[in-house]
Amino acid sequence: MSTAAAAAAEEPRLTVPSSGCSIPQLAFGLYRVPADEAGESIVAEAVKAGYRHFDTASFYGNERTLGKALKASGMPRSEFFVVSKVWNDAQNEGTVWNDAQNEGTVRESVLKSIDALDFGGYYDLFLIHWPVPGRFVQTYRELERLHREGKLRQLGVSNFSPAEYEDLTSEDNGIVVPPAVNQFEVSPFMYRPRDVSYFQRRGVLVSASKALHRGGECLEDERLAAIAKRHSVAPARVMLRWGVQKGLAVVCKTASPARMAENRALFDFSLSQEEMNALDGLTTAEDVAKREQLERERKLQL
Secondary structure, eight states: OOHHHHHHHHSOEEEOTTTOOEEESEEEEOTTOOSSHHHHHHHHHHHHHTOOEEEOOGGGTOHHHHHHHHHHTTOOGGGOEEEEEEOHHHHHTOOOOBTTTTBOHHHHHHHHHHHHHOSTTOEEEEEESSOOTTTHHHHHHHHHHHHHTTSEEEEEEESOOHHHHHHHHSGGGTOOSOOOEEEEEOBTTBOOHHHHHHHHHTTOEEEEETTTTTSGGGGGOHHHHHHHHHHTSOHHHHHHHHHHHTTOEEEEOOSOHHHHHHHHOOSSOOOOHHHHHHHHTTSOHHHHHHHHHHHHHHHHTO
16 A cells, blocks of 8 residues: 555544535645646645545636546546535526526536536535525525536535524525535634534534635744644644544645645644643634624625
8 A cells, every 4th residue: 555545544534414424534725726737736746645635616717627637646536535616606697597498507617617627527525615695595406406416426515604504504495405514714723613513513514724724924823833842743733633633624735745744644643632722722802703704794795
């Protein structure tokens, strides 16, 4: 067994309570990965490092790049768990289903994403990228149609608040396939325990985007650095290990092969409850208030 295969085999998988589907816990994110040969090389290195869970979106413009690199690996489609997302424009341009013509804008967008990936004819998980007001329920219904056709194995949402999730899943909307995942920003520097707990209690896996909180200054935080020094690991590994111990699917990305391997080396140490509590405390009430205000303002512009 190769080193990458061994790393992938050792990685924990999270189970979706509603379906029994299992998901590799560590995901390689493709935000800003270029849609060219350089991007294919980055994905190829991620596969070599052991990544099997890949997170992209129609908005990223690199679904074709991802598919080409995964096919070039020579590994079967079943070895990978591939996620994408439908963007806001597809929702805004009209989501009303036309039964006579068997078409809809969201459907067209998803089918383009499947064609771009060109690997197996399906996605393992497909998310609504943002909850466009007045549109996301109909968008989800169209995803359900594609799920019934076998084109989308699991469905989920992204950047949904508890209130938006409750709106989507209310009995009046008749949603049949419950969301398997909600992806939103979670890290020790943006931790909203009530939101994380809300979704986990309802059997929805939380996928942590920006698990390294955009890197930069946060990696130099003295409190984080002290914990990292205690375990003789880089601060980034402490942040990712925190997400693993919270039971999150952890999404991160890097173009560096060395860091790809380092970001997966999370299972040879563990954080104490005292250390977990200290990391929980890196997020202030002011941080949360600013982030939630930013999200409210952005959603008004969707």
